[in-house]
Amino acid sequence: MGVKTALEWLSSCSGCEIAILNIGEALVPILTEHLDIVHAPVIMDHKYFGQCGDEGEHLQIPEAVVGIVTGGVSNEEHIEVLEEMRKKCQVLIALGSCATQGGIPALMNGQDSEASFDAVYQTPSTDPGATRPDQGVPELLDRTYALDEKVKIDLQLPGCPPNPAHIAEVIISLLENRDPVLPTKSVCDSCPTRREGKGEVSKVKRYIENAEFDPDKPVSDMRCLLEQGFMCMGPVTAAGCAKYGAPSCIEARVPCRGCFGSVRPKGNQMLDMMNALASNGIDFTTVVDRRSIQRFSGAHGNLRPKKSAVKEEV
Ligand code: SF4
Ligand code: SF4
Ligand code: SF4
Known part of the structure; x- marks a missing residue:
């Protein structure tokens, strides 16, 4: 039985997930012998509600030893997901520059978040009469945050995308119960x-x-x-x-x-x-x-x- 691992992505482009795949051949034994992926919306059909046997109203993520989160925190849903990851994972890793320092989504911090919202939903390419959707869209925060501004993070691995060799080193060091060797x-x-x-x-x-x-x-x-x-x-x-x-x-x-x-x-x-x-x-x-x-x-x-x-x- 491998180490239970949960992956999550917030305001992310999925490039960090591609960087995990880019570990290459070394990823095969990691995935097949050492890790037990219990949650990963990027690759699994995932239900936030009900998968832990509770059909309640609160989002649920299975318990894991290691949690890896990519992307910045830009809206209320991201906070909910991140807090649940923190609650359920013993070790939480911020992967990629969006997660560690805001990265690309934090470019919106250069303008008012309302202006960013309008820029997305009311550009000249949309229907001139287009209005903001009023349901199903989580509230934007005042700005995009790095993960450690919202929860305790145990390990930061920056890069846009991060270096696959360093992702592998972090995973292997955790499996070997030692500190990772990183630049x-x-x-x-x-x-x-x-x-x-x-x-x-x-x-x-x-x-x-x-x-x-x-x-x-x-x-x-x-x-x-x-x-x-x-x-x-x-x-x-x-x-x-x-x-x-x-x-x-x-x-x-x-x-x-x-x-x-x-x-x-x-x-x-x-x-x-x-x-x-x-x-x-x-x-x-x-x-x-x-x-x-x-x-x-x-x-x-x-x-x-x-x-x-x-x-x-x-
Ligand atoms: S030199 Fe390295 S750190 Fe600098 S932008 Fe290029 S990839 Fe990123
Ligand atoms: S750090 Fe770069 S590659 Fe990773 S999610 Fe952000 S923009 Fe994408
Ligand atoms: S030494 Fe530093 S500043 Fe000069 S080219 Fe290399 S990375 Fe750029």
Whole structure:
């Protein structure tokens, strides 16, 4: 009998679930010998009401040793599901940057949640007379939250999507009753690019021009993209994406966009990036869309509607 495991997804794109599948061959023994999946709406026909033998009005999830939750918390239903997962799972894991720092759904934190609702239901592509549905749609919260803003989380595994090797490590470490071995440093710390010190560029270059590099040479021959003047968020972003040596985007010769979230727990990527740019002699005010720096970490109060965002003036 394997370890009872429950999976849930909240405001999620299912990319994190694909990352679990991308563990590949190693997933087969994990699933067939070690885990007993008792609940997973992404792959099972699942009933929230009645599956535990209680036909009551409250949502129910079976008891499990391990719970894995993806996605941010954007509406009342997400809170109900998350609280039930917390109640029923001994160890609760936040998987993916949406769950750990708000991720993509927390982009809506940059505007009033009512405006987001209207943007979804009343776009020019809908019937001009379209109105908001008035039943069957859970109430939106005032903003999207990371899981640890609502319940206690035992283990955070960021990434958009997370690295499959690290998901496997977390599962195996739990089975072996030990702490997982995961990266703790920044993307820069795993980046092999050539660093020569402060660059010669004082304005942020937009990535509509290519970086300078020789395609016939390894990535270690390319000069650091930040030193070339590009907004590479490696200094402020948690490491973990490197699958073939270099961080994934750097391997492709494009700047890091920050998808593993802040390297500091609950850190603010925008403030940290201001420092990183200043250290490289680059004027932060030349970043075209400064709020986009928080595109993967808009929970924890980092991204707010403009009128109340004092830091917007920065
Ligand atoms: S972290 Fe990325 S891959 Fe995972 S649910 Fe969020 S948007 Fe999708
Ligand atoms: S700033 Fe970007 S290119 Fe430079 S070392 Fe860090 S991750 Fe690599
Ligand atoms: S380099 Fe940055 S944006 Fe690209 S996958 Fe890694 S953490 Fe994400």
